Amino acid sequence: MSIYLHDIPLPEAKACLEAALKEANLWRVLGTETIPLDENALGRVLAEPVWAKVSSPHYHASAMDGFAVRAEETGGAQPSSPLLLPCSPAPSLPSSSAQYVDTGDPLPDWANAVIPIENVEALDEKGEITSAIRAPKAIRIRAAVTPWSHVRALGEDIVATQLVLAAGAVLRPVDLGAIAAAGHAEIKVARKPRVAILPTGTELVPIGSELKPGDILEYNSLVMAAQVNGWGGEAVRFPITPDDFEAIVARVQEAARDCDLILLNAGSSAGAEDFSAKVVGKLGVLLVHGVAVRPGHPVILGVIARSREAATKQSPISEEIASGASHPRNDTVPIIGVPGYPVSAALTAEIFVEPMLAKWLGRRPGELPTASAALTRKVASPGGDDDYLRVAVGKVGGKVLAAPLARGAGVITSLVRADGLVVLPRGVQGAEAGEQVTVHLYRSKAEIERTIFCIGSHDMTLDLLAQFLAEHDRRLASANVGSLGGLVALKRGESHLAGSHLLDPETGVYNLSYIRQYLSGVPVKVYGFVGREQGLIVRKGNPKGIKGLGDLTRPEACPAKSPKGEPSRRVQYVNRQRGAGTRVLLDYHLNRSGIAASSIQGYSQEEYTHLGVAAAVASGRADCGLGIPAAAQSLDLDFVPLFQETYQLVIPKVYAESELLAPLFIVINDKDFRAAVAAMPGYNIGEMGKLVAEI
């Protein structure tokens, strides 16, 4: 076994793990079990081929309700010259020429065809038509039949001894039926590998906890357990272990008693409290520490000895594959140190755990469908890593597009929103806008066909719009690149619509001048969507009594008049970054009110998001900042409404009239949707759906 302590390329890391598993005789189906053939077998993996024990049908069966006959005796029957065949009510009477059979009945030995009941006249002893169809004296037929008509021949479906399903088949409902038809009541399947998931970290708190700063919700174990179960394994979630070397060692040993794989979550970096590598080193062999993938760098791969207690007691692991001494009970347990960031953790499991489970179950590794798509923007990538880029995928005017999503390893919503993954391989320094890339799709192509691609300024009501569009069989994929970015994307033909709130400080009119400037040559329609309040986010109870922009320039109270201990009346402001729509709005109104920016304390203190402003207020670092009410609400702050901002939808004419976007217009004219928007704090729906301009 080779040991790597620095980032190594992914294929090398995988090869190293594979070699170690082979050496430990763990690169194979781990074990099998015989289970009853019932609906719980769905999704299990066949450990051996299924050969038919019986044929199906296991006799020549009538395929219809009708009369069994000898085909040779029907020759010459015609509409104009019918033929009479005598009947016998008793089965297998070789003298009879026709005998009634129900669907599924065995064909009498002497017969080789069935005439369906509807093609027969049943006759009584007098030669009259009778309704006693099951026991007539004779039948009259008006057409000949060929041998084996309306007969399900023995073995038509399955011939005893034939292969019904190959080993490695992941059982589907119809497979279960075929196995039953082949005479089996039990099947041998790969046993489910047990995967221990060990969250570690003093800062971790369980799902649903009240949060203090520094607390981190532990949900990686939930995500990985669901992944493992979905891949056919059996996840065992352990409670949170604090960052304590001995405690982690003890927990790993406990897990090593009867699990097949251990996922040790977080502590895989090289920090002071990152114990994973040391734990693996103490209990076994550290094979790899650091893999050149992004996100997911600090992966640890190792193998440790199974804890002693297990060797003596009967554990699930002991039902090993039954092929004699060549597969002795295994004493080695692979362990993976999984990085702590949620995106890294989920991707590490996809990259390392899924293929291992596939091997242990004897099935093919999962594979995502792929599509070729054009990147909507340039992406930088560290050339040394395989870079896993999450993308939203949509089809705009016949072009399939991939819009890169937030890249942070901590942004789990980037995986939730991702329609697929693009792998920028090692040695490639990013990709240009417009470059064709291969997307591994999380969604079906049909889903992508009904995706409305919305790139521009984000607004909370777009979430609501997405919810309502889903009921109309449309998916809204939105990427937040700001209003101007949205117009540029429209111009480049990379989205179906843009949300925009660009105020022209000269005219006080929204969007139109920008559209004329940036979208020349693209006929667009501009629709009113929402008016949204902007105002000052202030502390709960508004302790400084801030009422408007005028308060931002309050002088420090005269020290003489200010009793000791009374807080300053002066207002500390927090601003948005240059170029932000909210900053433009502030400047426009300061200008209109004749307030000098330089007179505002904190004007140069910049935050990059509405929430950043709210957080600055919540922490006491500022008294107020201009923003939207939802940001105040989300941090339980108060809000002083000041301005109404206009947020419009800009839609190229060709899409405004498309079938794809038709449900959008249904929704924005739907009273339930409007009521839902109006119920959100600070929104006005007076202009919703109105055609503002056609340019």
Added chain:
Amino acid sequence: MSIYLHDIPLPEAKACLEAALKEANLWRVLGTETIPLDENALGRVLAEPVWAKVSSPHYHASAMDGFAVRAEETGGAQPSSPLLLPCSPAPSLPSSSAQYVDTGDPLPDWANAVIPIENVEALDEKGEITSAIRAPKAIRIRAAVTPWSHVRALGEDIVATQLVLAAGAVLRPVDLGAIAAAGHAEIKVARKPRVAILPTGTELVPIGSELKPGDILEYNSLVMAAQVNGWGGEAVRFPITPDDFEAIVARVQEAARDCDLILLNAGSSAGAEDFSAKVVGKLGVLLVHGVAVRPGHPVILGVIARSREAATKQSPISEEIASGASHPRNDTVPIIGVPGYPVSAALTAEIFVEPMLAKWLGRRPGELPTASAALTRKVASPGGDDDYLRVAVGKVGGKVLAAPLARGAGVITSLVRADGLVVLPRGVQGAEAGEQVTVHLYRSKAEIERTIFCIGSHDMTLDLLAQFLAEHDRRLASANVGSLGGLVALKRGESHLAGSHLLDPETGVYNLSYIRQYLSGVPVKVYGFVGREQGLIVRKGNPKGIKGLGDLTRPEACPAKSPKGEPSRRVQYVNRQRGAGTRVLLDYHLNRSGIAASSIQGYSQEEYTHLGVAAAVASGRADCGLGIPAAAQSLDLDFVPLFQETYQLVIPKVYAESELLAPLFIVINDKDFRAAVAAMPGYNIGEMGKLVAEI
């Protein structure tokens, strides 16, 4: 409600059912339940949108181990002119200019950036570099940082109040993580609809039963239960009910107590023992009897009243969607009479049950990916039905091909082998060979890319080959059209290889003359595969002591010499149909031995398969017939080996040298594969893998 008693088009049938469900207020999410957010939530369907309760991160968090700083204070730091920042070990001390933070720690209020530890020199009180990295007196930096570098800003991932997931989302592992990150510990999901599955039929026997002629293994309830569970419902399988009107009524009433849907399997035709329609009529309203689909014609759709007992007791149904009086507890239960043939049953469930469950769960109906493919042969279709054709799909020389599989509704293996479905719509009278059709794919496109398409004569060893190829990441799809049909398919470019055993009666040489005649212009390689025994299939113990073809012309023993009761020594033969390879083989050897066909009793009695011959012998209808040992074995008969037949693989040169087929040559030269074939009765592997000819 309209009532149809004759076949109606599928869309009309669906609309009729939908209308009845709407009238009964059942065309909606049936009910919801709140479940803990754990790994069992995987695959459940959100009944309401998830809005974030908390932001994630819920504070400005350090993204690295390093030092929190004010970005403005780092300006001017350069490799050549480093900057010193004093440190404070205590958090939130506004006077400090740098403070150690671990990954995930809250940023001090005064800070707005983090410098990673590896970009910092930690200094002690003497200004010397120290290893006490967590509590230095000062740090030396050699580059400025921008605000918010290496900081995970509050709400970077999720902003409190934002939409995390829309209602109707089918939960994936990462979705569970995002919901947890948004502050939820429980979720509201659609409750699983309970689907009762009622097999009926006196001829039915449970899976695993010893079979007598006329017995039918009951496995439709297994297939449908697995389907229902896989679609997100909860299947309840009832025991087999015999064909007895009152018994079925009682069983349906029992199921109607606490299930949401009843699937009454078989008895849906119009035969004497088909009670389903009468049962539905007695208990409620028969909406539709007969839908113009094939297979699956005799579908029954109806609604019945929920049994009384349920109205008073607390049942799972009572947790209805909580929206007041507009959703009273429902007293109607839809019921579907599902046809008895297994393919019909499975397709009926796909067509009617899956969309109903989707509606009840609030998710989109499932949809299969589609591909365009060329039909390999002409298909006749009754113009009055939507015709669901099962096809094998492969890609040969760049062309995607769909080979129609066995069409019988009783052939469940046609669903197991199907790579997809082609729907020939009502009003279309079949399709021509070569016609482009849309295939709804059961397999991924990647699977189809690695499919080896083998069309020709079938042999049992191809099953074994399929099993071994699966281990080399290839799928063997084989269609049985006979040897000559296989050569024709090769000529038309519709397969990668053909199995062939065409004996030239003039020369006694296999295949070559036929290849020259039918494959001119296609360079092919012919490989030896197996020698297979043909011989006489005789009754167990060979009571007539048959040793060879000479015995087929035994005269009737002289009556004087034959003691009364001793069976006749004369041999009754059963033949294969004209054109079958086995018939050609017989005639060739009769000719060589100078035996006249007319002297064989039963020469004109024809069966269409090896197994048909074996069945004729087993039933006593014949004493022997020429065939293969596996057919004898599968019906527990004896076998008299006579001839060695040559079964070869014919492969166009272009495919013989392709990467796709490379594993085929690995397998046929693999000793394990050869041993497995040699272990099958009657096979000889002497020629396996030898290049016989290049033409």
